[in-house]
Amino acid sequence: MNKHDLLIEIRLEELPARFVTDSMNQLGEKVQKWLTDHAVPFGEMKLYSTPRRLAVLVSGLAEKQEDVTEEAKGPAKKIALDAEGNWSKAAMGFCRGQGASVEDIYFKEINDVEYVHVQKHVKGQFTAELLKNLDKVLSSLTFPKNMKWGSQDMRYARPIKSIIALFGNEVIPFTLAGIQTGIVTSGHRFLGESSVSITEPASYENELNEQYVVANPAERKQLIRHQLEEMAQENHWVIPVDEDLLEEVNNLVEYPTALYGKFEADYLTLPEEVLVTTMKEHQRYFPVKDEKGVLLPYFVTVRNGNDVHLEQVARGNEKVLRARLSDAAFFYNEDHKLKIGEAVEKLEKIVFHEELGSLGDKVRRVTALSDMLAKHLELNEEVREDAKRTAQISKFDLVSHMVYEFPELQGVMGEKYARLLGEKETVAAAINEHYSPRHSEDSIPASEAGAVVAIADKLDTITAFFSIGMLPTGSQDPYALRRQASGIVQILIGYNWKISLRELFQLSLSSLEAEEPEKLIDELTGFFKMRAKYVMDERNIRYDLVEAILQSSEAEVTSMIKRADVLASESGTETFKETIEAFSRVLNIASKAGDNTAVDPALFENEYEKALHSKAEEAISEYYKASASSDFVQAFAALKTMTPEITSYFDHTMIMAEDEKVKVNRLAQMKQLADVIRSFAETNSIIVK
Numbered sequence: 001m002n003k004h005d006l007l008i009e010i011r012l013e014e015l016p017a018r019f020v021t022d023s024m025n026q027l028g029e030k031v032q033k034w035l036t037d038h039a040v041p042f043g044e045m046k047l048y049s050t051p052r053r054l055a056v057l058v059s060g061l062a063e064k065q066e067d068v069t070e071e072a073k074g075p076a077k078k079i080a081l082d083a084e085g086n087w088s089k090a091a092m093g094f095c096r097g098q099g100a101s102v103e104d105i106y107f108k109e110i111n112d113v114e115y116v117h118v119q120k121h122v123k124g125q126f127t128a129e130l131l132k133n134l135d136k137v138l139s140s141l142t143f144p145k146n147m148k149w150g151s152q153d154m155r156y157a158r159p160i161k162s163i164i165a166l167f168g169n170e171v172i173p174f175t176l177a178g179i180q181t182g183i184v185t186s187g188h189r190f191l192g193e194s195s196v197s198i199t200e201p202a203s204y205e206n207e208l209n210e211q212y213v214v215a216n217p218a219e220r221k222q223l224i225r226h227q228l229e230e231m232a233q234e235n236h237w238v239i240p241v242d243e244d245l246l247e248e249v250n251n252l253v254e255y256p257t258a259l260y261g262k263f264e265a266d267y268l269t270l271p272e273e274v275l276v277t278t279m280k281e282h283q284r285y286f287p288v289k290d291e292k293g294v295l296l297p298y299f300v301t302v303r304n305g306n307d308v309h310l311e312q313v314a315r316g317n318e319k320v321l322r323a324r325l326s327d328a329a330f331f332y333n334e335d336h337k338l339k340i341g342e343a344v345e346k347l348e349k350i351v352f353h354e355e356l357g358s359l360g361d362k363v364r365r366v367t368a369l370s371d372m373l374a375k376h377l378e379l380n381e382e383v384r385e386d387a388k389r390t391a392q393i394s395k396f397d398l399v400s401h402m403v404y405e406f407p408e409l410q411g412v413m414g415e416k417y418a419r420l421l422g423e424k425e426t427v428a429a430a431i432n433e434h435y436s437p438r439h440s441e442d443s444i445p446a447s448e449a450g451a452v453v454a455i456a457d458k459l460d461t462i463t464a465f466f467s468i469g470m471l472p473t474g475s476q477d478p479y480a481l482r483r484q485a486s487g488i489v490q491i492l493i494g495y496n497w498k499i500s501l502r503e504l505f506q507l508s509l510s511s512l513e514a515e516e517p518e519k520l521i522d523e524l525t526g527f528f529k530m531r532a533k534y535v536m537d538e539r540n541i542r543y544d545l546v547e548a549i550l551q552s553s554e555a556e557v558t559s560m561i562k563r564a565d566v567l568a569s570e571s572g573t574e575t576f577k578e579t580i581e582a583f584s585r586v587l588n589i590a591s592k593a594g595d596n597t598a599v600d601p602a603l604f605e606n607e608y609e610k611a612l613h614s615k616a617e618e619a620i621s622e623y624y625k626a627s628a629s630s631d632f633v634q635a636f637a638a639l640k641t642m643t644p645e646i647t648s649y650f651d652h653t654m655i656m657a658e659d660e661k662v663k664v665n666r667l668a669q670m671k672q673l674a675d676v677i678r679s680f681a682e683t684n685s686i687i688v689k
Helices: 017-037 089-097 127-133 135-139 201-209 217-235 243-250 265-269 272-283 310-335 340-349 359-376 381-393 401-405 412-420 425-433 448-467 481-495 501-509 517-538 543-550 557-570 576-590 607-628 632-640 643-652 660-680
Strands: 003-012 045-050 053-062 068-076 106-110 113-122 160-167 256-262 286-289 295-304 351-353
Touching: 003 017, 003 201, 017 045, 017 053, 017 135, 017 217, 017 243, 045 201, 045 217, 053 201, 068 089, 089 113, 127 135, 127 160, 217 243, 217 256, 217 295, 256 310, 265 295, 265 310, 272 286, 272 295, 272 310, 295 310, 310 401, 340 359, 340 381, 351 359, 359 381, 359 448, 359 501, 381 425, 381 448, 401 412, 412 425, 425 448, 448 481, 448 501, 448 517, 481 517, 481 557, 501 517, 517 543, 517 557, 543 557, 557 632, 576 632, 576 643, 576 660, 607 632, 607 643, 607 660, 632 660
Parallel strands: none
Antiparallel strands: 003 053, 003 160, 045 053, 068 113, 106 113, 256 295, 286 295
């Protein structure tokens, strides 16, 4: 069977850099799924992207689908044959529908009933005909934001300029957004030809290279990286490569050429964070350092073009950066006039949320919550005082000129300004720390004071928005509540702080006038458990073990993670199955008990009741002692010691005795054990084989 290559290219107006890579991968995934769903054999797949195009090249597509023979099931035998044994209309109609005749019928028994069957021969379709439906694949791409253009009803990331759809050397005919497929694309906007014909799919990459378009994003990124390394080596520099910035720059250019510029050394008196943020976030420049890590008055940028007239390009970029740095210097100098007390007062006039008051209101809630948390965690007096002061002034830098211009620097400038204004070093550092962790890869606050305020600030935001019904839904989370909850979980685990979720929410809600607080606590508990689940999933803990922990009666984040680790470790032991089965029997029968857990040994009728009671008293005491010191390995070991006694108990004891007092006493004994087991894990959720 002949094979051909397939090329699909969507050429668009300039895409936002953050759209490019995801859109390219999405195109590849959708084309691959479409080919697989349509049973079209294919070979290697290559993906291409630039700011102005998304493309996929699939090699070795079969010319047609394979012919297949399928077994088709028809009506039951009693329907297929009439009283005289002749074929019924139902049987004949079924055969016509399958392209067969009644002579092809045979019977097969399914669940004691015989059914008509025939072999159905399906002739494979030609791939070229199937590919005419690829317009549905291209139109199904989704983007963070869409737009409409001209008279088109279709919404897409950017207007489509042309579409290449080439199978071998034949164009696949279809229309999308008023654009008819063809073989024409364009080269680089300034260096290449405006019209370039691609006659063979395999020549796509080379043809574009000749037109100053490096369509392979990995190759383009490597070119940038190599140029940066050469420049650093030649000038004895160190050019720190931020991978996110490199990805963004890579998606801004089609033909990369790195160059450097310089700025006045006087600007180095500004905080390094200000200089780096100005270069990276606002201009997409790479900062330059010496071999000791000291920032130098140079920057590196990547041009979308060749190396002609680089001096002019450098001067233009220098002029733009100089203006940015001049503004930054002005803002920084103006902020030196700032007084913390006056800045905090200004927070009263900034709305946090129309239903939740001002930033000043939020600061007061966070201050009160920080103090309550520090007391509950039994932190020393110095830490409590630092946390309280940090919370009181944690947002003062939000009214500074610098943070207004560079929001990315909130906290960073707070630390610097607080230090300049004479605040304690620990308080200044904690102002910056309280925003941490800012993302999943970020570290938690380095100080206890910073960690307490970080939890209080994030928790107040979450509970406040939950209290007015603004919960995250699906992929929508405009106030980043999931990220902030994950941050709290990270901090609690990192500091090994023990506070139940219920206690945490009660502290936070005490500063809010929330309706139905119990319902709110239940919603918040479920929300935080999902964040803890994410941590356990990242540790590759088995899903049923995770569920057992999430359903346990002890909802305290740090112990949940540790208990999950213990279960994961224990699940590989020989005794795990026997232990879990014993515990699960206890939980099952305990569901029939009431709230009574008072056990009267005088009502025991056999030695197995006595043995279990004696062992339980000892094991439960050891369990709570180990749990109190967060030694959950020892805590589970204590529970495990009851396994033989539990097994013997069930083998020799009828819990639902005729004597009501004996029955109630036995159920109370089971309830007592179940409450302890359930505080570790809901073992009924664990799958054992």
